[in-house]
Amino acid sequence: xxxxxxxxxxxxxxxxxPATLWLVVFLVLPFxxxxxxxxxxxxxxxxYQAALTFAQYANLPARATAFWNTMxxxxxxxxxxxxxxxxxxxxxxLRAPQxxxxxxxxxxxxxxxxxxxxxxxAWMYILGGRGIPALLAYVGIEDLRLINTPGxxxxxxxxxxxxxxxxxxxxxxxxxDRRLLEASADLxxxxxxTFIGVTLRLSLPGVMTGFSLVMILLLGEYLIxxxxxxxxxxxIGNALVDLFLQSRNWPFGSAIAITLVLVSVVVLIAANRxxxxxxxxRRVDLI
Amino acid sequence: xxxxxxxxxPISPEKFVDQLMRLKRGSISRRDFLGITGLGVATAVMARxxxxxxxxxxxxxxxxxxxxxxTWPNYHDPQTFENFKAETGVAVEVNVFxxxxxxxxxxxxxxxxxxxxVPTNYTISTYKKLxxxxxxxxxxxxxxxGSQEDARFTAEGTIDGTIxxxxxxxxxxxxxxxxKKLAKPMTSWKEFWDTAMAEGDGRTMVHDYQLTxxxxxxxxxxxxxxxxxxxxxxxxxxxxxKVKPHLFAVSSDYQPGMRAGDAWMTMCWTNDGAQLYRDIxxxxxxxxKEGGEIWTDFYAIPKDAPNKPAGYALLNYLMNPKVAVKExxxxxxxxxxxxxxxxxxxxxxxxxxxYPAADLLKPLEFGAxxxxxxxxxxxxxxxxxxx
Numbered sequence: 081x082x083x084x085x086x087x088x089x090x091x092x093x094x095x096x097x098p099a100t101l102w103l104v105v106f107l108v109l110p111f112x113x114x115x116x117x118x119x120x121x122x123x124x125x126x127x128y129q130a131a132l133t134f135a136q137y138a139n140l141p142a143r144a145t146a147f148w149n150t151m152x153x154x155x156x157x158x159x160x161x162x163x164x165x166x167x168x169x170x171x172x173x174l175r176a177p178q179x180x181x182x183x184x185x186x187x188x189x190x191x192x193x194x195x196x197x198x199x200x201x202a203w204m205y206i207l208g209g210r211g212i213p214a215l216l217a218y219v220g221i222e223d224l225r226l227i228n229t230p231g232x233x234x235x236x237x238x239x240x241x242x243x244x245x246x247x248x249x250x251x252x253x254x255x256x257d258r259r260l261l262e263a264s265a266d267l268x269x270x271x272x273x274t275f276i277g278v279t280l281r282l283s284l285p286g287v288m289t290g291f292s293l294v295m296i297l298l299l300g301e302y303l304i305x306x307x308x309x310x311x312x313x314x315x316i317g318n319a320l321v322d323l324f325l326q327s328r329n330w331p332f333g334s335a336i337a338i339t340l341v342l343v344s345v346v347v348l349i350a351a352n353r354x355x356x357x358x359x360x361x362r363r364v365d366l367i
Numbered sequence: 368x369x370x371x372x373x374x375x376x377p378i379s380p381e382k383f384v385d386q387l388m389r390l391k392r393g394s395i396s397r398r399d400f401l402g403i404t405g406l407g408v409a410t411a412v413m414a415r416x417x418x419x420x421x422x423x424x425x426x427x428x429x430x431x432x433x434x435x436x437x438t439w440p441n442y443h444d445p446q447t448f449e450n451f452k453a454e455t456g457v458a459v460e461v462n463v464f465x466x467x468x469x470x471x472x473x474x475x476x477x478x479x480x481x482x483x484x485v486p487t488n489y490t491i492s493t494y495k496k497l498x499x500x501x502x503x504x505x506x507x508x509x510x511x512x513g514s515q516e517d518a519r520f521t522a523e524g525t526i527d528g529t530i531x532x533x534x535x536x537x538x539x540x541x542x543x544x545x546x547k548k549l550a551k552p553m554t555s556w557k558e559f560w561d562t563a564m565a566e567g568d569g570r571t572m573v574h575d576y577q578l579t580x581x582x583x584x585x586x587x588x589x590x591x592x593x594x595x596x597x598x599x600x601x602x603x604x605x606x607x608x609k610v611k612p613h614l615f616a617v618s619s620d621y622q623p624g625m626r627a628g629d630a631w632m633t634m635c636w637t638n639d640g641a642q643l644y645r646d647i648x649x650x651x652x653x654x655x656k657e658g659g660e661i662w663t664d665f666y667a668i669p670k671d672a673p674n675k676p677a678g679y680a681l682l683n684y685l686m687n688p689k690v691a692v693k694e695x696x697x698x699x700x701x702x703x704x705x706x707x708x709x710x711x712x713x714x715x716x717x718x719x720x721x722y723p724a725a726d727l728l729k730p731l732e733f734g735a736x737x738x739x740x741x742x743x744x745x746x747x748x749x750x751x752x753x754x
Contacts, residue, residue: 122742124740125475125493125496125497125740126468126471126472126475126740127472127475142746142749142750143749143753145753145754146753149753204623205623205627208623208624208627208629209624209627209628209629210626210627210628211627213629225569225615225629227624227629228615228616228629306618310572310614310615310616310617310618311575311616311617311618311752312611312614312616312617312752314749314752314753318752319749319753322745322748322749322752323749324472325465325466325468325469325472326466326468326469326577326745326748327468327742327745327746327748327749328468328471328472328475329742329745
């Protein structure tokens with residue numbers, strides 16, 4: 081009996097080893113390296129020079145605008161995604177004919193197989209002067225500019241992150257016990273109050289999962305503001321790219337990266353808390 | 368004239384490819400597109416990790432069968448590398464980059480995998496100081512003839528009498544203007560910035576590159592393009608912050624915006640200016656009379672090049688005037704080599720975009736190494752972009 085227990089533990093350890101190794105090599109080690117960089121100094125020609133200073137962290141306010149832009153635009157972007165995604169997920173889970181459901185789901189996921197860069201570049205052409213504005217010129221609307229506006233950035237964000245919002249909401253709506261809806265109707269609730277009191281409430285864990293997923297990814301976003309916003313609005317992601325590839329100030333870039341990771345963790349914990357509270361006793365599923 | 372039967376037919380394959388190539392040329396900028404995407408770095412890393420790159424031991428004696436070059440987008444005639452492969456059996460993997468800073472970052476990190484790359488004049492002394500490029504073995508470059516080079520453009524490849532880099536081509540940084548939209552003739556950086564806040568409101572682009580954007584803002588006040596003086600930089604920052612709300616974009620990827628008609632005016636490098644004018648004649652390219660940037664791009668070999676023999680072989684091949692002339696016709700930037708100029712068609716030599724009048728060139732300045740690495744200018748640029 082003892083022997084089999086040892087055997088079992090050994091098997092567990094072996095099975096866990098690849099995943100643990102993966103985590104250590106690709107997550108823990110780089111994080112440690114970045115943490116060490118962040119307390120160093122910028123070498124005279126750029127790069128990293130060993131030191132022990134917190135000057136980089138003290139300098140964080142120099143990127144206050146980037147933090148502010150990201151902290152404001154990430155939740156707005158996530159909210160815009162949510163507003164578009166919920167009706168889609170609702171239709172898919174509760175209204176779409178069974179035989180269409182899989183095809184419709186595939187249609188949502190398939191664009192994800194192409195690089196976001198390519199798809200964002202396509203939007204550059206659609207919104208650019210030879211795209212929609214050229215069509216509108218036929219009906220007399222001249223010199224309309226769509227590209228490089230805040231609206232274009234928001235559109236890019238909604239387009240790029242929509243599947244990540246739809247899928248968790250779809251999953252939570254799909255699991256919804258239809259009998260609860262019938263019960264609500266039988267007890268005299270109007271469709272709207274059934275939706276708010278039952279459907280929406282029970283899908284909140286999915287909503288929170290989607291929201292925090294999109295939100296965390298948006299905290300590191302830099303491609304969409306650069307390509308569709310004309311590089312005029314600086315996100316933290318843009319600050320990082322600049323610090324590592326342009327001014328080659330690795331220590332400052334590392335300090336910002338560490339701060340960004342910490343902020344993401346706080347967001348995740350907060351989202352989890354809110355989610356747990358909103359859904360009452362229901363267990364929260366973070367996919 | 369009778370109507371041709373071709374009228375109204377669908378686009379021909381040749382024409383489609385032609386247009387596609389034009390779109391491709393326009394969709395990628397020299398310094399920034401791959402910079403922001405990191406694709407350049409990614410291809411280099413992937414090639415190494417997947418073992419596509421030869422190991423140093425493999426290439427110790429022979430030329431091997433593969434090598435890697437780091438360069439700019441739209442910068443070479445692809446046929447050049449095909450011909451090189453046909454002659455030597457060495458396949459050239461081309462990694463395109465967004466900025467000199469990015470190339471420097473990659474080389475500094477080590478293991479870039481390149482056997483040849485294309486740095487700009489002001490970076491070479493920094494590379495030498497960091498000890499990451501080779502002193503070139505000129506015995507292996509018999510196609511290069513220093514006596515035929517215009518020393519004005521090529522001096523920065525030689526440090527303390529040792530040649531570290533040989534020139535690819537030179538060019539300027541000027542203003543590209545859509546003259547249909549902005550009819551008022553423009554000849555100065557002062558007019559560029561003033562127009563950006565008036566008729567060009569919401570239609571003007573500046574580079575996402577501190578050297579040129581700060582440098583040309585300094586020219587508004589007649590200061591040096593390379594100034595590191597606190598008070599002068601403060602004035603430039605003031606101007607940039609004032610212009611910022613009026614800009615269409617802060618991006619070095621200006622060809623798509625200019626081609627689509629969204630942007631009417633941009634800071635522009637010679638070769639992009641030549642390409643834009645070639646396809647859209649109403650786009651003019653002018654130099655600011657106050658001065659601005661003149662540049663030369665070089666070829667250099669990294670110290671840790673995995674396939675030095677092939678690096679030298681390709682470099683020598685590219686120094687052949689007959690090869691170089693095709694490169695210049697494809698890329699659009701002027702040559703530093705008198706032997707190449709002798710082979711270029713008259714309309715190229717007479718094109719004022721490529722070979723501007725001497726009095727316009729006179730006030731131009733080469734970017735300085737200190738300007739590129741100055742942390743103060745990097746921070747200024749970041750403040751401008753985040754404003």
